[in-house]
Amino acid sequence: MNSLWPITLASLAKDIRLEWRSKDALNSMLFFSLLVVVIFSFSFDPTAEESREIAGGLVWVAFLFSAIVALNQTWARELRNQVLDAYRVSPAPANALFLSKALGNFILVTLLEAVMAPLFMVFYNLRVVGAAWELIPVCVLGTWALVASGTFFAAMSIRTRMREVMLPLILFPLSIPAIQSMVEATRIILSGDGNPRFWIVLLLTYDVVFTTACLALFETVLQAE
Amino acid sequence: MKKAFPILAVLTVLLLAYAFYEAMWVAPTERTMGDVQRIFYYHVPSAWTAFILFFVNLVASVAYLIRKNPKADAVALVSAEVGVIFCTVVLVTGPIWARPVWGIWWTWDLRLTLTLVLWLIYVSYLVLRRFSDSAQTPKLAAVLAIFGALDVPLVYFSIWFFRTQHPQPVIGGGGSIDPRMLHILLINWLAFSCFAFLVCWARYRLEMLKRDVEEAEALESLLDTGTSATIAKGKVSLGGGPR
Numbered sequence: 157m158n159s160l161w162p163i164t165l166a167s168l169a170k171d172i173r174l175e176w177r178s179k180d181a182l183n184s185m186l187f188f189s190l191l192v193v194v195i196f197s198f199s200f201d202p203t204a205e206e207s208r209e210i211a212g213g214l215v216w217v218a219f220l221f222s223a224i225v226a227l228n229q230t231w232a233r234e235l236r237n238q239v240l241d242a243y244r245v246s247p248a249p250a251n252a253l254f255l256s257k258a259l260g261n262f263i264l265v266t267l268l269e270a271v272m273a274p275l276f277m278v279f280y281n282l283r284v285v286g287a288a289w290e291l292i293p294v295c296v297l298g299t300w301a302l303v304a305s306g307t308f309f310a311a312m313s314i315r316t317r318m319r320e321v322m323l324p325l326i327l328f329p330l331s332i333p334a335i336q337s338m339v340e341a342t343r344i345i346l347s348g349d350g351n352p353r354f355w356i357v358l359l360l361t362y363d364v365v366f367t368t369a370c371l372a373l374f375e376t377v378l379q380a381e
Numbered sequence: 382m383k384k385a386f387p388i389l390a391v392l393t394v395l396l397l398a399y400a401f402y403e404a405m406w407v408a409p410t411e412r413t414m415g416d417v418q419r420i421f422y423y424h425v426p427s428a429w430t431a432f433i434l435f436f437v438n439l440v441a442s443v444a445y446l447i448r449k450n451p452k453a454d455a456v457a458l459v460s461a462e463v464g465v466i467f468c469t470v471v472l473v474t475g476p477i478w479a480r481p482v483w484g485i486w487w488t489w490d491l492r493l494t495l496t497l498v499l500w501l502i503y504v505s506y507l508v509l510r511r512f513s514d515s516a517q518t519p520k521l522a523a524v525l526a527i528f529g530a531l532d533v534p535l536v537y538f539s540i541w542f543f544r545t546q547h548p549q550p551v552i553g554g555g556g557s558i559d560p561r562m563l564h565i566l567l568i569n570w571l572a573f574s575c576f577a578f579l580v581c582w583a584r585y586r587l588e589m590l591k592r593d594v595e596e597a598e599a600l601e602s603l604l605d606t607g608t609s610a611t612i613a614k615g616k617v618s619l620g621g622g623p624r
Contacts, residue, residue, distance in 0.1 A: 305528075312521050316513040325508050329501040330528055333535035336543065354542055362535055369531055373524050376446065380520040 160255075163248045167256035172263070174233070181226045181264060189222035189272050193279060202280045211280045212342030216335060218276075219269060220302060224324055226264050227306040230257050231314040243378075250375040254307065258370075261303040269295060285348030294345065294352070297359040298338035304363065305331060308370040311377050334362045386582065393575040400572040403565045420478045421562075426570035427470040428496065430577045434464030435503065442526035445519055451592070454519040457526060458510060459584045461503050463577055468500045494540045495533075502529040515595070 175181055196214050200207045207214075234240040243253055276282065284291070306327055313322035341355035404422035411418035441457035444450065475493065476486040487493065506529060510522050 312509070312525070315517055315521060316509065318512055322509070322512060326505050326525065329498065329505045330532050332498055332501075333532065333539040336539045340543070358535065358539055358542075365531055365535070366528070369528060373527065376520055377524055380517040 160249050160252050163252035164255045164259070167253060168259050171256060171260040175260070175264070181229045182267065185222045185225045185264065185268050186271060188225050189218050189268060190275070192218040192221055193272065193275060197279050208280055208282060209343070209347070211276065211282055212346055213339045214280075215273070215276050215342065216298065216338045218272065219265065219299075220331075220335065222268055222272075223261070223265050223302050223306060224327070226261055226268075227303070227310045227327075228313075228320050228323055230261060230307055230310050232319070235314065240378075250378045251371050253378070254311075254370060254374040257311075258300075258304050258307040261307055262299060265299050265303055266295075269299065282346060284346055286345040286352070288345070290345050290352055290356070291342070293356055294338060294341045294359070297356065297363055298334070298341075301334040301338070301359060301363050301366065302331065304370055305334075305366045308366075308374065308377070311374070315380065334359060334366075337362065386579075389575070389579055389582075393572070393579050396568075396572040396575055400565070400569040403568055408562055408565045409559060414482050417478060417481050420474050422566055422569045423573075424471060424474040424478060425566060426573040427467045427474070429570055430573050431464050431467035431471060433574070434460045434467065434577060434581075435499065438464060438503075438506075438526055439530045442523035445523045446527075451519070452589075454523070455585055455588045455592070457519075457523065459581045459588060461506055461510075461526075462584065463581050465500065465503050465507060467573075467577060468496065468503065471496055472500060489540075489543075491537075491540050495537060498536045499533065502532060 196218065200210065200214065202208075231240065234243070306323070309326045309330075310323050313319055313326060316322045337355040337359040341352040341359065344350045344352040344355070400422070404419055408419065408422065410416060437460040438457050441453045441460060445453040445457060475496075479488070480486050506522060506525050509525055510518055513521055
């Protein structure tokens, strides 16, 4: 157990260095979510009052779709040169690999949100009526909910025949409670109408339950042959 | 065991016929809803059967992860397949009843939404099984089944809170039920459970046979290429192995 964090950090540093040099995932994710925002703006008139009501939903759906782009690339990189097989036979704990991948995706998606959220604010002319600081826990917990289960299911879908297609098919049904919590909490905070506490607690519960399950079962998935 | 199957099949058919007769002719007509209420004798037993099968799926999946017994995996697969079918019956009969009674096909009520999400989760489970390679399918599927089970309470709470915020036009349930109706409901449930068990059993035997055949084919082709390689010194035998 004492080797968990050094290996996690080493693997994370490697992933960040790779991403920093190529910027493949980040660029494709940013451009993809920009496209989603623009298409949403054409589909739902941003000047209408009703669009502002559903902005919480639009933001998170855009992030969810963009996160899929990054999540699918997580493990594809390790398939080249049989890196994943090498990892499987090494004595390094499996959870270190999972944590480093999940943290790497967390950083990526957080960066994406930091760039895209202001853009949404501008396009949809949003004002935060409720307590704006409450958006921070919602963002952190919501992003972790997406990337933790997403990284796990990406490791599963990489084993199937239709890799890229499979991930959303597994991830979307299971993340319904998390998505509903994020969307509702964001909507309540933006409109200042009600208390988002229940949704934040539910999101936290989802994070705790799913992260525990991911850590408990990741070795099984990694070694499934 | 093999002799028990036709006996159970005959019993199930008789029971289903009796339950159908009870539901259609013996059961009293509901005062306000009329005859459309009789769909209740199919809707509710299907729901209970589907939920039991999903529970069986979870137990079998956990058993597989602990014991690595391929039989447990076959049980998990079969119960998920049949469970999805029964869940589909629930989702189809519900709106047929709701349209004349509530005036709407669908409402985002707690139980409706939960059933829909459950159906989605198990369809994704079957999709995963369909598209992964056979050797690792059981483990991945068992893991997904556990995640699905963990998800259910969270979905429940999210919809429960959402619904309390947005009251629905009509909420069914509550109130009392005629004892004769309850009696017929339970007969129907028994008949449906027997039917589900029968289908699962048949499907289980089919699945085990399929696996035996696959194993035999793999072994045969292995032996085939092995012998032809030694005899013909690397010459590929065309059409030698089975498809």
